[in-house]
Amino acid sequence: MSEANQSTIIQTRDLHKCYWVGTMPYPALHGIDLQIRSGEFAVLAGRSGSGKSTLLNIIGGLESADRGQAEVLGEDILKMGNSQRSKFRLTNIGFIFQAYNLIRVLSARENVAYVCQLQGKSKQQSLEIANHWLHEVEIGHLGYRRPDQLSGGQQQRVAVARALATEPKIILADEPTANLDSTTGRHLIELMQRLNQTLETTFLISSHDPDVKQAASRLIKLSDGQIVDSWDEIPQPPRSLEATCPLRNRPFTERLRHLFTPRRKARQQNRQRTSRHS
Amino acid sequence: MVSRLGILTYVALAVRNLVRNRRRTIITLLTMMFGIATLTLLSALNDGWLSQMKTNFILSFTGHLQIHAKGFESSQNLRDNIADPEAISRFMDTYPEIIGWTQRIRTSGLASVSGSSSGVQIMATDPEQETWVTSMDQSVTSGVWLRPGMNKDLLLGKTVAQNLGAGLSDRVILMTQRPSGEMVSEVFYLRGIIETGAPQIDRTLALISLDGAQQWLQMEQAVTDIVIRADHHDQTDTLYRLFVQQLSEQVYEIMPWQELDPMVRQWLEFSDAYGLIILFVVILLVLTEILNTMLISLHERQKELGVMIAIGTQPHRIFLMLLFEAVLLIFVGAVLGYLSASLIVMLLAEGGIDLTGYANAFEFFYMDPVIHPQLTRDSAIKILLATLVAALLSGLYPAWKATRLSVSQALRIQ
Numbered sequence: 001m002s003e004a005n006q007s008t009i010i011q012t013r014d015l016h017k018c019y020w021v022g023t024m025p026y027p028a029l030h031g032i033d034l035q036i037r038s039g040e041f042a043v044l045a046g047r048s049g050s051g052k053s054t055l056l057n058i059i060g061g062l063e064s065a066d067r068g069q070a071e072v073l074g075e076d077i078l079k080m081g082n083s084q085r086s087k088f089r090l091t092n093i094g095f096i097f098q099a100y101n102l103i104r105v106l107s108a109r110e111n112v113a114y115v116c117q118l119q120g121k122s123k124q125q126s127l128e129i130a131n132h133w134l135h136e137v138e139i140g141h142l143g144y145r146r147p148d149q150l151s152g153g154q155q156q157r158v159a160v161a162r163a164l165a166t167e168p169k170i171i172l173a174d175e176p177t178a179n180l181d182s183t184t185g186r187h188l189i190e191l192m193q194r195l196n197q198t199l200e201t202t203f204l205i206s207s208h209d210p211d212v213k214q215a216a217s218r219l220i221k222l223s224d225g226q227i228v229d230s231w232d233e234i235p236q237p238p239r240s241l242e243a244t245c246p247l248r249n250r251p252f253t254e255r256l257r258h259l260f261t262p263r264r265k266a267r268q269q270n271r272q273r274t275s276r277h278s
Numbered sequence: 279m280v281s282r283l284g285i286l287t288y289v290a291l292a293v294r295n296l297v298r299n300r301r302r303t304i305i306t307l308l309t310m311m312f313g314i315a316t317l318t319l320l321s322a323l324n325d326g327w328l329s330q331m332k333t334n335f336i337l338s339f340t341g342h343l344q345i346h347a348k349g350f351e352s353s354q355n356l357r358d359n360i361a362d363p364e365a366i367s368r369f370m371d372t373y374p375e376i377i378g379w380t381q382r383i384r385t386s387g388l389a390s391v392s393g394s395s396s397g398v399q400i401m402a403t404d405p406e407q408e409t410w411v412t413s414m415d416q417s418v419t420s421g422v423w424l425r426p427g428m429n430k431d432l433l434l435g436k437t438v439a440q441n442l443g444a445g446l447s448d449r450v451i452l453m454t455q456r457p458s459g460e461m462v463s464e465v466f467y468l469r470g471i472i473e474t475g476a477p478q479i480d481r482t483l484a485l486i487s488l489d490g491a492q493q494w495l496q497m498e499q500a501v502t503d504i505v506i507r508a509d510h511h512d513q514t515d516t517l518y519r520l521f522v523q524q525l526s527e528q529v530y531e532i533m534p535w536q537e538l539d540p541m542v543r544q545w546l547e548f549s550d551a552y553g554l555i556i557l558f559v560v561i562l563l564v565l566t567e568i569l570n571t572m573l574i575s576l577h578e579r580q581k582e583l584g585v586m587i588a589i590g591t592q593p594h595r596i597f598l599m600l601l602f603e604a605v606l607l608i609f610v611g612a613v614l615g616y617l618s619a620s621l622i623v624m625l626l627a628e629g630g631i632d633l634t635g636y637a638n639a640f641e642f643f644y645m646d647p648v649i650h651p652q653l654t655r656d657s658a659i660k661i662l663l664a665t666l667v668a669a670l671l672s673g674l675y676p677a678w679k680a681t682r683l684s685v686s687q688a689l690r691i692q
Binding site: 054057060062063082083086087089090091094095097101102103104105106114115117118119123162166 | 287297
């Protein structure tokens with residue numbers, strides 16, 4: 001293994017993903033080839049529906065791909081079973097979500113300690129770690145509050161502390177500043193940058209927040225499920241809908257349904273969905 | 279890596295999740311309580327009157343076990359008698375389970391009082407020994423119990439006395455067949471009226487002393503029944519096995535109380551089956567309610583569960599957590615329901631539920647018109663087990679469904 005390969009922490013090859021709503025295909029990723037190196041503060045940028053979250057979910061093992069490979073820390077996460085993925089995430093990946101997603105019935109401290117306990121640490125040890133990380137994200141004094149007693153920014157800091165508490169090698173953050181005001185958002189970006197530099201944790205963030213993009217050590221732009229611009233990646237040529245969403249990948253009953261759905265009705269359904277999403 | 283999320287963490291999570299939606303939890307608990315309380319009350323009523331029925335049946339007439347000469351129960355003929363009852367009586371002191379026994383002669387006959395007649399079941403017994411076996415002596419509502427040595431004393435069931443128009447001290451002529459087949463009649467004097475609470479006994483009973491009957495019927499020491507009372511209903515089977523081992527089945531027939539009246543046995547079996555049906559229906563209702571609550575809860579918490587899986591919780595732990603939540607909900611509801619029903623049973627046990635208005639409908643089944651509900655260990659175990667099964671069944675499906683959750687879809691829920 002070369003030195004260049006050793007530093008590669010995430011690698012995807014020809015990653016395809018298509019969502020189906022009834023008989024209508026919604027292509028999400030068109031053959032993504034991406035390499036993220038250890039210690040990067042990489043940002044996936046692009047408009048809504050460009051495939052940022054889908055890519056992040058596949059890398060995090062929360063979703064499967066239709067085709068291609070996604071190696072994280074040298075292991076193909078797509079070939080793992082659900083239980084294996086859970087274990088892998090617990091050890092190696094921390095998540096920060098747009099909507100914070102804390103467990104409502106647990107206090108801030110317990111939310112952070114929960115993942116440590118899942119890792120096998122004792123309750124006492126887990127609570128100590130939780131206190132440490134809450135101090136680290138500057139809300140140590142709010143540890144006993146429940147999520148609904150915290151502001152959005154404070155909840156996101158708890159989420160960051162939870163993501164870091166297991167000392168993962170990678171943190172995947174999906175629109176972490178989207179629900180925060182600009183000042184709180186900037187504070188969060190500074191915090192993540194500081195942690196990236198001091199702990200050398202790799203950050204892969206999906207965002208269309210200009211402040212986040214500005215802070216990136218590497219910016220990867222996605223459009224319609226393809227990388228269109230990256231400081232390292234070569235933009236890929238556009239691909240056809242049939243190439244990303246081949247009907248043969250669908251179950252037999254779905255294919256049959258597709259065959260018998262009148263095209264006019266399908267177009268009508270599509271228009272309705274488009275108008276709902278716009 | 280072994281998770282340290284112990285049982286207490288699951289308890290805490292389950293409790294907090296239940297407390298989070300107080301109104302729904304309270305409504306579900308009330309439903310549970312009502313269901314289990316209803317079940318417990320019905321069970322207590324059933325057990326109460328079944329127990330009364332057993333006791334009435336055993337103490338009013340039959341005892342726990344009867345030994346006859348082979349074929350007597352079907353022939354009811356005095357020729358099928360036990361000629362040497364002492365051979366059996368010697369066993370009585372050796373078994374501590376026996377608290378009383380008596381010898382009887384039983385035959386059918388006719389009673390006449392100044393022109394009116396009625397068919398009767400003539401029963402001759404030892405006045406003292408009988409009091410150790412049945413409560414007939416306490417059922418004398420007017421007059422006195424059989425007096426030792428007074429061979430002309432007669433006691434009649436209340437209804438038969440009314441039918442004959444017989445009063446205390448009246449001459450009553452009893453007529454029956456000797457073992458030889460010879461018809462004989464004898465004058466007796468009515469000394470007491472018996473009301474056992476079992477109308478079929480009160481309608482036919484003519485009670486005389488054993489010594490007098492043996493002389494009258496020329497049976498010497500022979501008897502037709504040896505009636506045994508055990509210390510407790512549950513010891514009947516033990517005694518039955520002991521006597522079966524000791525006595526030749528070619529000569530004797532040994533019958534536990536259940537066999538002496540097939541109707542009573544069938545009624546008891548029917549009541550057990552009926553109790554099980556009620557148990558099944560109530561548990562099914564409870565199960566549906568909890569299943570509904572758990573599915574709604576699962577629907578509301580999809581995102582949270584998705585997050586838990588995303589941050590590394592193994593699906594089987596989610597399964598356990600939800601299952602635990604259902605079990606906890608049912609357990610608390612069941613305990614509250616059982617306790618409230620126990621309280622009601624305690625309050626009703628003393629005075630009982632008066633069904634005098636319906637007594638005629640039940641008279642055939644040795645029921646008292648006042649039912650005293652009672653909670654038995656067997657019923658409590660049955661209810662507890664059924665509740666546990668319901669809890670597991672109602673928790674399994676939502677818990678399994680949670681493990682099949684699409685994490686990415688759950689995370690997209692707003």
